[in-house]
Amino acid sequence: MDANTLINLNVHKQLVAKSINMPAGYLDDYHQHPWHQVIFPVSGLLQSDIGDLSMVVPHNALLFIPAGTSHKSVAVTQTEFVALYLNPTAKAPFCRTLKSCLVTPFFKELVLLLLKTADELDNRAISNLLRVLNDQIKSAANYEIPLLKPTDRRILAIFEQLIEQPATQLTLVKWAQQVGASERTLSRLFAKEFNQSFSAWRQHLRLVLSLELLTTPRSIQDIALSLGFASDAAYIQAFKALFLSTPHKYRNSVLQAKTT
Structure with missing residues (x-):
């Protein structure tokens, strides 16, 4: 209903x-x-x-x-x-x-x-x-x-693939070849839709996806590597910059209700 x-x-x-x-x-x-x-x-x-x-x-x-x-x-x-x-x-x-x-x-x-x-x-x-x-x-x-999901069909195709495989390390040049657009066009689209570069948007997407992974028993290092970060230190630094908290603190304070 x-x-x-x-x-x-x-x-x-x-x-x-x-x-x-x-x-x-x-x-x-x-x-x-x-x-x-x-x-x-x-x-x-x-x-x-x-x-x-x-x-x-x-x-x-x-x-x-x-x-x-x-x-x-x-x-x-x-x-x-x-x-x-x-x-x-x-x-x-x-x-x-x-x-x-x-x-x-x-x-x-x-x-x-x-x-x-x-x-x-x-x-x-x-x-x-x-x-x-x-x-x-x-x-x-x-x-x-802020917004993550694009409206343009070409960068939407990138979004859908990164949701499934967030650790994918393709450059914008390689993505451009896959979705049928020039690197310059894709750069302009990311700036228009998100006021961000492709790499900044991709990191933002990975960080948001990590919120759900932090509800599982997986280690911080395993989560970081599975999302495509070079190290757990790089992930922790980026997470803190966006969410004003470390992944460990997020897991142990914000989500403690899962065990109560």
């Missing part, structure tokens, strides 16, 4: 919730909801376009989308996400501003609790939990990871 049908069947409720699975590459094109929406990936990576903003949402982040806001999402990898739909007339005074924020262990457990109990708790209990959710959204740190 699609979200808006679910909302229309439950207009008397404060909250409806569902879990959604998307295969890699699945596009949920532009749409909007009459209720506020929370998008939280349990696993995988989503890229969402909202107005002039395009951002990646990994499984340690969350999107709050105000009611009536047009948006689309595409699954960068196989993705499972929780969608909470919040009635604007509910007692919790949710804001009307888009926010991408960092999810703490407590925040994550709250979202999962609302998913599990949306149809079980009475109105008073739901109201109390929604007030806590509202407080968490307001106080959470902003967490925005």
Whole structure:
């Protein structure tokens, strides 16, 4: 059942919730909801376009989308996400501003609790939990990871191959030969779409892909080499520059909720 049908069947409720699975590459094109929406990936990576903003949402982040806001999402990898739909007339005074924020262990457990109990708790209990959710959204740190997936078909072909084999070391000259464009054209396209060079974009892509790998028992060195970094030191340095945290700290603090 699609979200808006679910909302229309439950207009008397404060909250409806569902879990959604998307295969890699699945596009949920532009749409909007009459209720506020929370998008939280349990696993995988989503890229969402909202107005002039395009951002990646990994499984340690969350999107709050105000009611009536047009948006689309595409699954960068196989993705499972929780969608909470919040009635604007509910007692919790949710804001009307888009926010991408960092999810703490407590925040994550709250979202999962609302998913599990949306149809079980009475109105008073739901109201109390929604007030806590509202407080968490307001106080959470902003967490925005820029656009990754291109729109041009030639660099989209590069993107799709790197998703499958991120350690691929082809130069831009070699990629140009594969996708039927000149090196100069590809350089111009990367600058236009991402305001980055090809090498900077590729590193950005590898770093974002590493977020999911850090939820596994694999060593930091193994993750670094599997993504094409020359060493674990190079990976750690690049990760810290983008995410303001080391991979080890990310694994042991942001994701500790997986073991609680």
